[in-house]
Amino acid sequence: MSEEAVQLTRKDLTSDQEVRWCPGCGDYAILKGVQNALAGLGIPREQMVVVSGIGCAARFPYYMETYGFHSIHGRSPAVATGVKMANPDLHVWLVGGDGDMMSIGGNHLIHILRRNLDVTILLFNNRIYGLTKGQFSPTSGLGVLTKSSPMGSIDPAFDPIGLALGAGGTFVARTVDLWGKHLEATVAAAHAHKGTALIEILQNCIIFNDGTFDPAVGKKARDENSIELVHGEPLVFGTDRNKGIRLNGTRLEVVELGDGVSEDDLMRHDAHDDSAIVPHLMATMQYPDFPVPTGIFRQVDRPTYEQSMEEQVHMAQLRSEGKKPDLGALFNQGDTWVVS
Amino acid sequence: MSTEPPSPTSAPIEQVSSVVIRFAGDSGDGVQLTGNQFTKTSALVGNDISTLPDFPAEIRAPAGTLFGVSGFQLQFGATEIRTPGDTPDVLVAFNPAALKVNIDRLRKGGLVIVNTAAFSTRNLQKAGYESNPLEDDTLSAWQLVKVDITKMTREALKDAPIKTKDKDRAKNLFALGMVYFLYDRPLDHTVNWLEGKFSKKPDIAAANVKALKTGYYYAETAEVFRSTYSVPEAPIKAGTYRNVTGNLATAMGLVAAAQVADINLFLGSYPITPASDLLHALANMRAHGVRTLQAEDEIAAVCSAIGASYAGNLGVCSTSGPGLALKGEAMGLALMVELPMVVVDVQRGGPSTGLPTKTEQSDLLIALYGRNGESPLPVIAARSPADCFDAAYEAVRITIKYRTPVLLLTDGYLANGSEPWRIPDPASLPGIDPNFLTEPEGFQPYARDPETLARPWVKPGTPHMEHRVGGLEKDDLTGNVSYDPVNHHKMCGLRRDKVLRIQNDMPPLEVVGEQSGDLLLIGWGGTHGAITTAVESARAAGKSVSSVHLRHLHPLHPDLGDLIRRFDKVLVPELNFGQLLKVLRAEYLVDAHGLHKMAGQPFTVTELEQAIEATLYGEA
Numbered sequence: 012m013s014e015e016a017v018q019l020t021r022k023d024l025t026s027d028q029e030v031r032w033c034p035g036c037g038d039y040a041i042l043k044g045v046q047n048a049l050a051g052l053g054i055p056r057e058q059m060v061v062v063s064g065i066g067c068a069a070r071f072p073y074y075m076e077t078y079g080f081h082s083i084h085g086r087s088p089a090v091a092t093g094v095k096m097a098n099p100d101l102h103v104w105l106v107g108g109d110g111d112m113m114s115i116g117g118n119h120l121i122h123i124l125r126r127n128l129d130v131t132i133l134l135f136n137n138r139i140y141g142l143t144k145g146q147f148s149p150t151s152g153l154g155v156l157t158k159s160s161p162m163g164s165i166d167p168a169f170d171p172i173g174l175a176l177g178a179g180g181t182f183v184a185r186t187v188d189l190w191g192k193h194l195e196a197t198v199a200a201a202h203a204h205k206g207t208a209l210i211e212i213l214q215n216c217i218i219f220n221d222g223t224f225d226p227a228v229g230k231k232a233r234d235e236n237s238i239e240l241v242h243g244e245p246l247v248f249g250t251d252r253n254k255g256i257r258l259n260g261t262r263l264e265v266v267e268l269g270d271g272v273s274e275d276d277l278m279r280h281d282a283h284d285d286s287a288i289v290p291h292l293m294a295t296m297q298y299p300d301f302p303v304p305t306g307i308f309r310q311v312d313r314p315t316y317e318q319s320m321e322e323q324v325h326m327a328q329l330r331s332e333g334k335k336p337d338l339g340a341l342f343n344q345g346d347t348w349v350v351s
Numbered sequence: 352m353s354t355e356p357p358s359p360t361s362a363p364i365e366q367v368s369s370v371v372i373r374f375a376g377d378s379g380d381g382v383q384l385t386g387n388q389f390t391k392t393s394a395l396v397g398n399d400i401s402t403l404p405d406f407p408a409e410i411r412a413p414a415g416t417l418f419g420v421s422g423f424q425l426q427f428g429a430t431e432i433r434t435p436g437d438t439p440d441v442l443v444a445f446n447p448a449a450l451k452v453n454i455d456r457l458r459k460g461g462l463v464i465v466n467t468a469a470f471s472t473r474n475l476q477k478a479g480y481e482s483n484p485l486e487d488d489t490l491s492a493w494q495l496v497k498v499d500i501t502k503m504t505r506e507a508l509k510d511a512p513i514k515t516k517d518k519d520r521a522k523n524l525f526a527l528g529m530v531y532f533l534y535d536r537p538l539d540h541t542v543n544w545l546e547g548k549f550s551k552k553p554d555i556a557a558a559n560v561k562a563l564k565t566g567y568y569y570a571e572t573a574e575v576f577r578s579t580y581s582v583p584e585a586p587i588k589a590g591t592y593r594n595v596t597g598n599l600a601t602a603m604g605l606v607a608a609a610q611v612a613d614i615n616l617f618l619g620s621y622p623i624t625p626a627s628d629l630l631h632a633l634a635n636m637r638a639h640g641v642r643t644l645q646a647e648d649e650i651a652a653v654c655s656a657i658g659a660s661y662a663g664n665l666g667v668c669s670t671s672g673p674g675l676a677l678k679g680e681a682m683g684l685a686l687m688v689e690l691p692m693v694v695v696d697v698q699r700g701g702p703s704t705g706l707p708t709k710t711e712q713s714d715l716l717i718a719l720y721g722r723n724g725e726s727p728l729p730v731i732a733a734r735s736p737a738d739c740f741d742a743a744y745e746a747v748r749i750t751i752k753y754r755t756p757v758l759l760l761t762d763g764y765l766a767n768g769s770e771p772w773r774i775p776d777p778a779s780l781p782g783i784d785p786n787f788l789t790e791p792e793g794f795q796p797y798a799r800d801p802e803t804l805a806r807p808w809v810k811p812g813t814p815h816m817e818h819r820v821g822g823l824e825k826d827d828l829t830g831n832v833s834y835d836p837v838n839h840h841k842m843c844g845l846r847r848d849k850v851l852r853i854q855n856d857m858p859p860l861e862v863v864g865e866q867s868g869d870l871l872l873i874g875w876g877g878t879h880g881a882i883t884t885a886v887e888s889a890r891a892a893g894k895s896v897s898s899v900h901l902r903h904l905h906p907l908h909p910d911l912g913d914l915i916r917r918f919d920k921v922l923v924p925e926l927n928f929g930q931l932l933k934v935l936r937a938e939y940l941v942d943a944h945g946l947h948k949m950a951g952q953p954f955t956v957t958e959l960e961q962a963i964e965a966t967l968y969g970e971a
């Protein structure tokens with residue numbers, strides 16, 4: 012299908028539905044950033060489909076003036092798989108929280124990544140269950156006090172990036188709800204990627220888990236405590252760009268630049284290597300021992316699932332000139348006999 | 352080499368109208384292949400036929416054990432054949448275990464053909480025989496034909512340039528050759544089939560053909576059988592036929608309907624016995640635009656089908672009982688978003704993992720009610736292997752016309768069983784119009800067709816009609832999320848009424864027998880053949896008995912209540928503890944009685960005949 016580049020504005024992508032997230036929720040900023048990013052893609056909005064599961068984040072499709080499907084808890088990857096396989100021309104986004112995508116929907120998440128369907132997954136990670144009012148989530152981590160863990164959670168946390176890489180994700184990135192330009196650029200890069208793109212968006216739940224990411228990525232901390240991954244570049248960070256990440260044996264370590272340590276000694280990011288070893292190493296960096304990595308961890312090219320399927324259909328139809336053969340051919344396969 | 356059978360022998364030829372044969376042995380004995388070949392040959396000579404394979408749950412159970420016995424039963428005849436038969440006339444037992452498991456079903460006086468080589472001390476022990484039944488009077492009620500099939504096959508193939516293992520594997524063809532002689536069948540079909548199948552291994556093909564012919568000639572020259580039989584052609588409606596299993600017929604019905612509707616079929620499926628052959632069949636139909644997803648689990652399978660329907664394909668999923676239980680929430684979503692989808696449940700023995708390879712009709716209530724909330728869905732059932740085509744086609748017609756997911760019930764007996772299918776002319780198939788809405792003027796996602804109450808189907812990609820759907824309650828017309836109590840009551844009623852509207856285009860009920868009388872049998876699904884046969888035999892004996900077999904389980908046929916009231920008694924035979932019975936009693940306040948069987952096996956005609964007697968004349 013040929014698509015004339017269309018120029019949309021954020022308003023074109025805003026539905027008439029009242030937004031019902033709590034005032035101050037990080038979701039507002041994400042909605043704005045995603046609308047801006049999608050408006051700039053040059054594709055008509057009828058080609059856009061937003062699919063979600065259940066949870067605060069999953070209300071997202073109602074606020075987008077695109078085609079949208081608010082499905083059931085955890086199953087958005089499965090629904091989106093059907094949508095994309097049925098019509099590969101559509102541009103599909105999945106929206107869900109950490110509980111939706113990594114707990115009840117964990118199985119579907121790893122399998123959509125494995126298959127490499129050409130869609131973008133926006134995983135809003137707020138490390139808590141919001142819509143059910145404040146239970147710990149699969150990203151909360153040990154010791155967290157919540158209504159369902161009054162003595163502290165004994166559930167270790169999942170790392171969304173590590174999980175996505177482990178499942179064979181071909182595009183894996185991290186951004187932050189309030190980092191407008193960064194978020195928009197990441198969403199645009201994910202869309203440009205042919206294959207499953209997963210973006211972990213660190214999102215603040217002002218009601219049940221306020222400020223959980225602030226020490227690492229909040230306004231004051233961002234420069235000092237996060238590190239932007241750029242393919243081929245050395246891992247430098249800090250407000251004064253005076254710190255870096257060095258590989259020591261099989262482990263990463265934080266080093267100060269100067270005093271005999273130069274940028275040449277630092278680890279360089281490699282997002283495109285076939286093996287995901289470097290992205291996996293990056294994913295091991297956790298605040299406060301390390302700065303929090305943001306940006307694109309991995310981006311490699313692989314055949315997409317729906318294109319592989321289309322090729323099979325094409326092959327199967329070679330003998331019938333690209334069309335469905337007559338049904339008579341199907342019915343009369345095998346041994347037939349005539350009764351007169 | 353000529354494939355003509357030799358000229359008839361001096362053994363007397365008796366003419367019979369129908370015969371039941373059961374082949375039984377280890378999974379590795381080629382029992383299914385033997386049965387399938389006999390089936391096809393018999394169909395080609397013009398008999399009507401019905402088959403039932405009977406597999407063990409284990410793929411290759413230990414050789415010689417009772418639980419590892421695989422069977423294939425078929426009935427063929429010169430009249431209309433509706434079931435694979437109650438009591439075999441012939442049992443071909445490849446080992447002692449197969450004899451032990453099946454001998455009691457054999458008609459007294461029937462023929463037992465055994466491979467004596469398999470009756471070793473060890474095999475006898477494994478089958479639990481204390482002494483060799485071939486040498487004592489265990490089998491005195493039957494005609495025993497003892498043949499050292501293994502030795503004779505080896506002897507026949509002693510010069511064949513193939514391994515001994517492969518020679519021994521040809522013994523089922525030796526046995527098949529004997530049975531072909533017994534029933535005066537030609538060998539050509541099987542010879543051609545073997546030559547095609549082993550076209551890359553001509554030595555194997557030649558050896559198998561030789562084994563087949565040697566078995567045939569041996570039966571003839573050694574005068575193994577007291578008489579031979581001929582089964583004349585059945586009076587079958589003119590047309591082109593092929594043999595189909597229920598699963599294959601279901602797959603073709605779905606694909607045909609999608610192609611007539613000019614949309615692509617998408618199947619989301621997770622492998623499960625006995626539905627997997629549907630996935631296999633559809634995966635083979637890519638040329639017809641079929642996309643299949645072997646999903647990561649049952650829930651993903653149904654959700655992907657919903658997504659595909661949303662995007663304008665015909666979403667389908669195939670499963671069996673345990674899978675259906677997992678799909679409940681998603682089916683509720685499909686009925687809430689009011690999109691087409693067909694869910695095929697090939698029922699098997701339950702509950703839980705139950706009896707995966709055995710048949711049952713115990714998913715009716717979960718099909719009707721197994722979802723949260725008020726969630727009515729159309730439920731339809733197939734009655735025979737070939738009828739699976741029509742049932743699948745009907746499921747697609749309903750799902751597209753009424754924009755509601757439809758549940759199609761088949762069962763293991765239909766899915767694996769086979770019968771001749773009269774191949775329809777594609778041009779004669781009824782039209783199906785998906786009627787996608789592309790006109791944005793006045794578009795409301797939940798506005799309804801006044802006749803069907805169906806909402807519009809709008810494909811993403813259609814300009815100026817962007818809208819949102821989902822599982823939260825919808826506002827009437829706009830489809831926006833609504834928590835309004837009055838609206839919720841209204842929407843639940845609309846979803847219920849929409850499904851009830853399907854009654855408006857049901858064809859008249861087909862009643863076997865009179866429209867009123869002493870006793871009405873009401874059946875559904877795979878029991879059709881046995882019920883009809885039993886009712887016809889009761890009617891031939893002068894009894895006032897009729898039967899009706901339900902295609903639609905929800906909504907029920909609008910004339911069913913009136914029909915029921917015209918009979919004194921109602922009997923509902925089901926392979927469950929009375930699931931349709933409950934529905935009928937609730938729906939019509941009728942004092943119907945049930946006949947229940949939970950054995951993993953279909954009803955026998957005899958069981959139904961006895962139940963008819965008992966119901967008519969009181970429990971003796």
Ligand code: SF4
Pocket residue numbers: 031032033035036037038067137141142215216217218219
């Ligand atoms: S509960 Fe938390 S995540 Fe949910 S809308 Fe409110 S602030 Fe946002």
